[in-house]
Amino acid sequence: MKVRTRFAPSPTGKVHIGNIRVAIYNWLFARHTGGEFVLRVEDTDIERSTPEAIHALFDTMEWLNLDVDGEPLYQTSRQQAHLDAAETLLEKGLAYKEDKGGTGQGECVIFRMPGTDVTFVDGIKGKMTKKAENMQDFVIVRSNGTPVFHLANVLDDIEQGITHVIRGDDHVENTFRHIALYEALGAEVPNFSHLPMIVNHQGKPYSKRDGDAFVGDYREKGFLPDALVNYLALLGWSPGDDREVMTREEMVEAFTLERCQSSAAQFDMKKLTWMNGEYMQKLPMDDFSAICFGELEKAGIDAEPEYAEKVFELVRERVRTVADIAPMVSYFFTDDYEYDEKAVSKKLQKDGVAETLAQVRAILEALPSFDMASTDKALHDFVEQSGLGFGAVMPPVRIAVSGTQSGPDLFPVLAVLGREQVLKRIDQAVARYLA
């Protein structure tokens, strides 16, 4: 039988990072087995399930490039079917009506647990058993006439022909009940697998109040979708060898449920950042440039394309996230850049620096050609003749022309900036800090 997995979130506006990881695992499993991956929108919470929230869900799926088979099923469209099924269970005596009181809303429909132990083999955790006496009957239709999650979820999984339910650990207790429901409904019980949860930096479950709990947060921070998917896939799964940076194809090829971890994993922003850097390096130059131009535009920086390309080349290998780009290159596009106060006081505002910069300026101004090799040779010669040492010459120059003490190799920076700008910037820095 062809495998069918699903992602069944309730659209609440933002897609939780833990939920999307579940989606990724479902997607990987379906693709690995040559099966199908479908989407179901559990939109029964009318208040929160707005068109915007549903749009955000699709947008996230698309951004992460998790392709879905067929059209999504909207749970609200299935309400009558859910109710009909409850009626059937009632007729068969597998459910009963009762006024449980308390809220005083009248009678609800309650599913009768079969009174036998429930056992299933979890694709990740192995054999799971729950004794009959530890399970209770549960409500499947509220006294206001609306179906409860358990009923709707199971019925829709049957409707969509789901063969493998891969969901979070928090559903294991539900699974025992759901299996009883499948059986009462006369439906084939699918395979169940429960993924461990991911925890935050403090080792606690990710709550919505933690920062970085939603996919959008990572997008804003400049992570690439492929890197995020790769990182999340490895958070609780491994291919069994030492591979970490993997293409989608490689992950799909290697993915199995057996290789999924059964204990919780802690999200590590540093490792994600590293991995994202790996993906940034691998980006074709054209793609990288396109991203850079986009970032410049967002930052309100006007860039002349030919010049900008040269700048991008320079910072290419140092960029870790998309968000790094604008701050890293902004000084190339304006002479009104900020000076790092610490660098200024530590390296620029020191005895002799004014004199050194004056000499360097004179040398650079007199150079017949301002290319990389020329400035390189000229400054090396100067260092040697003056006996000052590189540490006393290069950092002040760098800070003067860029405002910071870190960045790409200095000579290419000077070359890209051009003589006019370099001289102007040295004058500007001297006037500002050494006058």
Added chain:
RNA sequence: GACCCCUUCGUCUAGUGGCCUAGGACUCCAGGUUUUCAUCCUGGCAACACGGGUUCGAGUCCCGUAGGGGUCGCCA
């Protein structure tokens, strides 16, 4: 509290009884790349939760203890 589940370096993990004096990756630290650095290279620190078994032999199997998590809604 009851019921389910989990436990290898700080973190993600490899490991399915001998190949483990436990491997890789991230982080961190040190050195190098005769200037900086968020790049690159080299090296280093660092773990089988604990206690009992089983076995010639246990990170790997069993039991217990401790710690952690999940669930106990007419939420999903």
